[in-house]
Amino acid sequence: MEFTAAIIAGFLKGEIEGNPDAKVNTVAKIEEGHEGAISFLANPKYEQFIYNTLSSIVLVNKDFVPSKKIRATLIKVPNAYEAFASLLTLVEQSKPKKKGIHPTAVIEPSAKLGKDIFVGAYSYLGENCSVGEGCHILAQVYIGDDVKIGKNCTIYPGVKIYHECVLGDNCTIHAGTVIGADGFGFAPQSENEFKKIPQIGNVVIEDNVEIGANTAIDRATMGSTIIRKGVKLDNLIQIAHNVEIGENTVIAAQTGIAGSAKVGKNCMIGGQAAINGHIKIANGTKIGAQAGIMGEIKDENQILIGYPAIEVRQFFKSSVVFKELPEMLKKIRALEKEIETLKKR
Numbered sequence: 001m002e003f004t005a006a007i008i009a010g011f012l013k014g015e016i017e018g019n020p021d022a023k024v025n026t027v028a029k030i031e032e033g034h035e036g037a038i039s040f041l042a043n044p045k046y047e048q049f050i051y052n053t054l055s056s057i058v059l060v061n062k063d064f065v066p067s068k069k070i071r072a073t074l075i076k077v078p079n080a081y082e083a084f085a086s087l088l089t090l091v092e093q094s095k096p097k098k099k100g101i102h103p104t105a106v107i108e109p110s111a112k113l114g115k116d117i118f119v120g121a122y123s124y125l126g127e128n129c130s131v132g133e134g135c136h137i138l139a140q141v142y143i144g145d146d147v148k149i150g151k152n153c154t155i156y157p158g159v160k161i162y163h164e165c166v167l168g169d170n171c172t173i174h175a176g177t178v179i180g181a182d183g184f185g186f187a188p189q190s191e192n193e194f195k196k197i198p199q200i201g202n203v204v205i206e207d208n209v210e211i212g213a214n215t216a217i218d219r220a221t222m223g224s225t226i227i228r229k230g231v232k233l234d235n236l237i238q239i240a241h242n243v244e245i246g247e248n249t250v251i252a253a254q255t256g257i258a259g260s261a262k263v264g265k266n267c268m269i270g271g272q273a274a275i276n277g278h279i280k281i282a283n284g285t286k287i288g289a290q291a292g293i294m295g296e297i298k299d300e301n302q303i304l305i306g307y308p309a310i311e312v313r314q315f316f317k318s319s320v321v322f323k324e325l326p327e328m329l330k331k332i333r334a335l336e337k338e339i340e341t342l343k344k345r
Contacts, residue, residue, distance in 0.1 A: 001025065001094050005057050005073045008038070011090060012083045014059070018073030022056045027088065030058065033072075042081040059083050097136065114151065132169065144180070150207065162219060168207035168229065176214040179203050183218040183225075183241025183259060197221060199241060206230075212237070212253070228265065246283065264300070274307075288312070 006020040028037035030046055033055030040059040041050050050058055051068045058072045059080045077083040098118040101107065107125040114133030123141040125131065132151035137143070141155050144163035149155075153171045161167070162180030173179070185197035201220025205227045211217070212235035217225060220242045227233075230248040238256045239245070245257075246265030255269055258277030263269075267281060270289035275281070281297045288305030297304070303312040310318070 001091070003038075005075060008057065008087065009075050012059075012075065012077050012086065014075040014077040014083065015062070016073065016075055018070075020073075022073040024056050027084075027091070028055055030055065033058075038087070039072075040080045040084040042079070042084075059087075102139075108145075120157070126163065156213075162203075165203040165205075165219070167205045168209065170208045171205060172210040174211060174213040174215075174235070177211050178216045179205070179211075180219040181216060183221055185221050185241065185259075201225070201242070203227070209233075215239075234271070240277065252289070 002023050002025045004020065005016055005018070005022045008014070009016045009020070024036055024038040026037050028034060028039055030039040030041055030053050031049040033039045033053035035054055035056060037055045038057040038059070039053060039055040041047065041064065042061065050066070050070055050072070053072055055072050057075060059075050059077055061080050062076045062078055064076065099116055101119040102121040104121045105119045105123045107113070107119065108127045110127045111125045112130040114131055114135065116133055117131055117135045117137070119125065119137045120139035120141070122139055123137055125143045126145040126147065128145055129143050129147040131137065131149045132153065134152040135149060136154045138155065139157045141157065142160045143149070144161060144165070146164045147161050149167045150169035150171065152169060153167055153173070155173045156175040158176045159173050160178045165180040180203045182199040185199055186194035187197055189195050199219050199221050201223050203217050203219050204224045206229035208229055209227055209231045211233045214235055215233055215237040217227065217239045218241045219225060223242060225239065225242055226244045228245060228247040231245050232250045234251060234253040236253050237251055240257060240259040242260040243257050244262045245251070246263055246267065248265055249263055249267040249269070251269040252271035254272045257263065257275045260278045261275050262280045263275070264281055264283035264285060266283055267285045267287070269287045270291065272290045273287050273293070275293045276295070279293065279296045281293065282300040282302070284301035285297050286303045287293060287309065290307065291305050291309040292307035293304070294308045304310065305312050306315045
């Protein structure tokens with residue numbers, strides 16, 4: 001599909017500098033721009049590329065003032081990065097979507113299906129499950145008995161949603177994710193054996209949630225594991241039984257959250273972070289990559305890093321000391337020798 005600068009500027013409410021009839025049919029990084037592509041410039045460190053890019057149109061911030069002549073047509077917007085994201089959404093929505101049910105799909109007679117849905121090859125929809133209108137369920141997806149899925153959800157190949165779990169509207173679940181597997185619950189017995197504790201709860205995922213590939217969200221022992229609206233989860237995340245993730249929290253890859261932890265809203269958690277079970281994390285907390293959260297975080301909007309995690313300014317002060325430890329050890333040992341010599345005298 002082709003768009004002119006005038007159409008794009010109208011959609012983004014931007015201001016054109018250059019040819020309003022410039023046409024684009026694809027997107028490209030500004031440093032890899034070519035004829036017919038649209039790019040964006042948001043980070044000043046990439047400004048050098050705008051003077052040589054071959055992209056036909058470039059989105060820039062409203063306050064951008066070029067220091068040289070620019071070949072491309074510019075569209076000035078309040079925030080170039082956000083505008084580019086909106087444009088990509090428009091492009092994605094303009095693509096034709098599949099409808100209908102593949103002949104190899106298995107759908108139990110008691111399942112309830114909304115209008116305009118797509119069910120791909122070799123997918124299974126269990127007894128009494130319901131799928132809202134406009135949903136896209138791609139190949140080899142398993143949806144268990146009594147699962148409820150809202151409107152306009154996209155479920156990519158190989159996703160498994162166990163029985164009685166609930167998804168809201170406008171959710172995206174990427175390939176290989178498992179929702180509602182048993183939580184890791186085992187009671188110690190005599191002779192070092194463990195007895196499995198039945199996990200009779202479910203998982204509830206609210207509206208506008210996106211979950212990356214190969215993430216696992218365990219069902220609750222009792223009650224629900226809850227992912228609140230607007231949450232964005234990366235690939236390869238483990239969320240244990242009875243965890244609650246607050247609204248609009250984002251979590252990067254390979255993070256693990258132990259059972260019954262409660263993460264507040266608007267939090268940001270870096271990759272490979274580890275969060276202990278049965279603790280609460282305050283709203284707005286930012287946790288650095290590979291941080292270990294051992295205890296409750298009570299104060300909102302803190303930035304934490306390290307293992308065990310501490311406030312970021314304390315961590316950076318401590319890191320200076322870490323570097324000096326070898327030299328300090330030498331001095332301590334020299335002082336010990338000197339003290340021993342003085343004792344002998």
